[in-house]
Amino acid sequence: MIVLKLGGSVVTEKDREETVDGAALEEAAAAIAAARDGGVDDVVVVHGGGSFGHPHAEEWGASTTEGVRDVDGVTAIHGAMTTLNKFVLRALHDADVPAVPVHPLSAAHRDRDGALTLPSEQVATLLDEGFVPVLHGDLVAHAGEGATVLSGDEIVTSLADSMDAARVGVCSTVPGVLDADDAVVPEIRSFDDVENVLGGSSATDVSGGMAGKVRELLALGAPASIFDLDALPAFLAGDEPGTTVHGDR
Numbered sequence: 001m002i003v004l005k006l007g008g009s010v011v012t013e014k015d016r017e018e019t020v021d022g023a024a025l026e027e028a029a030a031a032i033a034a035a036r037d038g039g040v041d042d043v044v045v046v047h048g049g050g051s052f053g054h055p056h057a058e059e060w061g062a063s064t065t066e067g068v069r070d071v072d073g074v075t076a077i078h079g080a081m082t083t084l085n086k087f088v089l090r091a092l093h094d095a096d097v098p099a100v101p102v103h104p105l106s107a108a109h110r111d112r113d114g115a116l117t118l119p120s121e122q123v124a125t126l127l128d129e130g131f132v133p134v135l136h137g138d139l140v141a142h143a144g145e146g147a148t149v150l151s152g153d154e155i156v157t158s159l160a161d162s163m164d165a166a167r168v169g170v171c172s173t174v175p176g177v178l179d180a181d182d183a184v185v186p187e188i189r190s191f192d193d194v195e196n197v198l199g200g201s202s203a204t205d206v207s208g209g210m211a212g213k214v215r216e217l218l219a220l221g222a223p224a225s226i227f228d229l230d231a232l233p234a235f236l237a238g239d240e241p242g243t244t245v246h247g248d249r
């Protein structure tokens with residue numbers, strides 16, 4: 001199976017709070033629909049926070065390690081993400097993709113050391129039954145912290161491991177990880193390869209931007225591609241566009 005992350009910076013306008021990028025979302029949904037028509041029917045979709053989750057998380061001081069205890073904060077952050085999830089589902093439904101939401105806050109948790117448990121049996125069963133599960137960056141219950149941010153990238157890594165994904169795709173606004181001359185780095189095998197060129201995100205992002213992404217993907221067994229929306233059809237067709245991160249496991 002394939003785990004595909006649609007970056008929050010792809011499906012939203014990251015500089016305008018709670019604004020969906022409708023054209024990008026439509027393009028992504030069309031690519032997924034076309035791939036399904038071509039026989040690729042085992043895709044799990046995860047989307048990021050973009051201008052929905054991140055500004056609220058920042059406002060409430062929540063990150064992947066700093067929790068929020070105020071129920072209004074939980075409601076604001078989780079609510080923004082479920083709102084974005086509804087837009088993503090609608091775009092997929094409009095393209096005739098049988099997308100079904102899976103909200104991580106209802107299923108996942110972190111222990112006191114921050115280790116994540118994200119059940120995947122319901123995701124696997126939905127997939128077996130012909131649906132396209134759609135998860136999203138969210139908050140999760142975190143022992144001793146209240147609720148912390150769970151990034152879409154962590155979801156991707158966790159599901160890729162527990163569901164033994166063959167391939168992982170991370171669709172972002174950049175054509176791959178860029179080097180100091182803005183050329184795409186074709187392959188990454190260790191964080192040292194790219195440490196000096198990796199920054200955070202150009203927009204509000206509480207979960208680490210590109211550096212966080214590469215760290216997560218390096219912890220994987222399956223190869224992971226980072227590419228832009230133009231390259232999504234190629235990725236779904238089996239190519240490895242953009243940057244391929246080969247995990248160190």
Ligand SMILES: Nc1ncnc2c1ncn2[C@@H]1O[C@H](COP(=O)(O)OP(=O)(O)OP(=O)(O)O)[C@@H](O)[C@H]1O
Nearest residue numbers: 007008009048049050177178197199201202209210
């Ligand atoms: N060396 C680099 N190569 C490519 N992008 C980089 C690099 N360093 C920093 N970045 C930034 O990382 C961003 C991608 O990370 P970001 O977390 O914003 O993506 P996303 O997954 O699409 O969004 P979200 O986290 O909301 O889901 C790029 O838009 C760019 O601003």
Ligand SMILES: C=C(C)CCOP(=O)(O)O
Nearest residue numbers: 048049053137151152207
């Ligand atoms: C900010 C929240 C709640 C989700 C973050 O998910 P990401 O955009 O994948 O890092």
